[in-house]
Each structure stands twice: as structure tokens, then as C-alpha cells.
Amino acid sequence: MNLNATLDPVLLRSFIAVVDTGSFTRAADSTHLTQSTVSQQVRKLEAQLGCELLHRKGRYITATLEGERVLSYARRILQLMNEAVVQTSISLEQQKIRLGVPEDFATHAIMPTLSAFSNEYPGIRLEVKSGLCSDIWREFQRGDMDLALVKQRQGSVPGLACWPEPLCWIDSLHSNNLDSHPVPLVTFPIGGLYRSEMAHTFDRLGRNWRLAYVSTSLSGVCCAVEAGFGVSLLPRRLVTSQHRILNERDGLPPVPDLELTLHAQDKLSAHSKILAERLISACNHICRQ
Secondary structure (H helix, E strand, C coil), X not given: CCCCCCCCHHHHHHHHHHXXXXXXXXXXXXXXXXXXXXXXXXXXXXXXXXXXXEECCCCCCEECHHHHHHHHHHHHHHHHHHHHHHHHHHHHHHCEEEEEEEHHHHHHHCHHHHHHHHHHCCCCEEEXXXXXXXXXXXXXXXXXXXXXXXXEECCCCCCCEEEEECEEEEEECCCCHHHCCCEEEEECCCCCHHHHHHHHHHHXXXXXXXXXXXXXXXXXXXXXXXXXXXXXXXXXXXXXXXXXXXXXHHCCCCCCCEEEEEEECCCCCHHHHHHHHHHHHHHHHHCCC
8 A cells, every 4th residue: 555645535436326226237336437447546546545446246235344444534534625615615704894985985985984994804805895876886786895884875784783864955054056957967967866956946946957067976065055056955064164054044945864774795704793783883983973
């Protein structure tokens, strides 16, 4: 026997199949190999171990005393190999967390939380995507995200946690764009909740409006309003000292609050659950400001 020989799992699998079925023919069927290949593989294994593993005489093939001993090890070896593959696969899945967030939360709002999580769990690959909530929600529904922070109309879809998101009309501190005809609007592309609410409001008021500035960037929208490009509708917490809040005295009705909601897939890894808890804590603080 060659003590330096490495046991090939392919040979072990053929050997186990012969013992389990009692026949080279049936073993060939179960392993999807030819009978001659199975026979050759068992012979090779016997040559490596320096002993006969099978009684080949009689109607059924059975294991010799040495074969029974090897059979026990062979089953354990293949079981451990299978477990290694399964556990590695599970581990790889757990190492990646896909998170979707609105742009205003992907900037300064939750960056400290995400950074602290990444530093604490360097083995976890955190993938964050920001953008329009409608796009994030579609990806989450397709299963392309594990966690998603989205803004939605109140009571739309329940999630792990939710927070009110008060909205307000804003103009530049130094402009009065409501006196313009048509009224210039600063907004996000089609599909954003703010944009549809703005359009519906001015349509109900019978006021003509036009798109003066459209951007996928929250900072771009805020800066455009500050510069006097037009009126916009944004979360109250994003109002700056260069904005002027408009209200009913200006002829604009109040807008119902939106809802910031954290959604999670049904099956989350342990680390995804930890991140969800951190996000809830961060949003509790952000939305109280």
C-alpha cells in the first residue's frame, strides 16, 4: 500500500455504489458511468490501498472485511466533502448584503451607520444602491435586494419599521416663482412620488406649470431651488437657510406626509438582521430631528 496515495472521491463514489447496489451494472446506472469504468475505478482504488475490497463471486457483490472498513471511511469522506460545499455556499450568500436607500439617506444621513457596520464586519460585502424609490422597490420585489428603505404613501405596504416623512413646498429665499405663468417646477424624473404629487396639485388648482429643472440628484434639486429655478416639494428636514417654505397663505395646500419604510426579504442572514436593527436605530434618530 502506498501511504502517500490520495484517495480520489470519484473512486470512493464508485466503490460505495457497487456495495450499495450489489452489482457493477446497477452501480454504473446509478453513477451514470459505464460498467467497465466503474470496474476500473474500483480496481484502481484496491491497487492504491493494496487489498481487495469486494467479494466478486456469487449473485451479489459484497464488501470484504477490509472493504467494510474502507466503506465506513468513504461515506464519511464524501459526507464531509458535501457539507463543505454546502456550508461554503451558505457562507458566500451570507457575506453579501444588498441594500437599497433613497438618495437623501445615502449621503450623510446613514453613512456613519453603514461605515461602522462595514468596519465591524469586514468579511461582509455590503452593496448599497441609491436612487428613486420606485426603482429600489422594483428591485426589492424581484429579490435583487435584501433590505430596502423606500418612501411610500402612508399605509401602502407594511415593513419592519416605518417613520413619517413630512413634506413641504419650497421656493428660493430670494424668489417668488408662484407669480410666474406657468409656474416653474424643480423636480425628479418621472416615477418619483414628489413629482406626481406636484403635478396633481397644480392641475387641481388649475395652475399652468412647466418643468424648469429635472434631476436624479437630490442635491441638484435642492441647489436649483436655492438658485431660483422654481418651486419644489421636498421633505421638511431637507429645507436649508436659502429656502423659503410655502404654505396655504401662498395658495398651496398642505401635502399628506409620506412614510419612510424599511422592507426586508423573508429570509435574512444573521448579519442582515443586525444591519436592519442598526438602520432602524439610525432612522429613529434621523426622523426625530
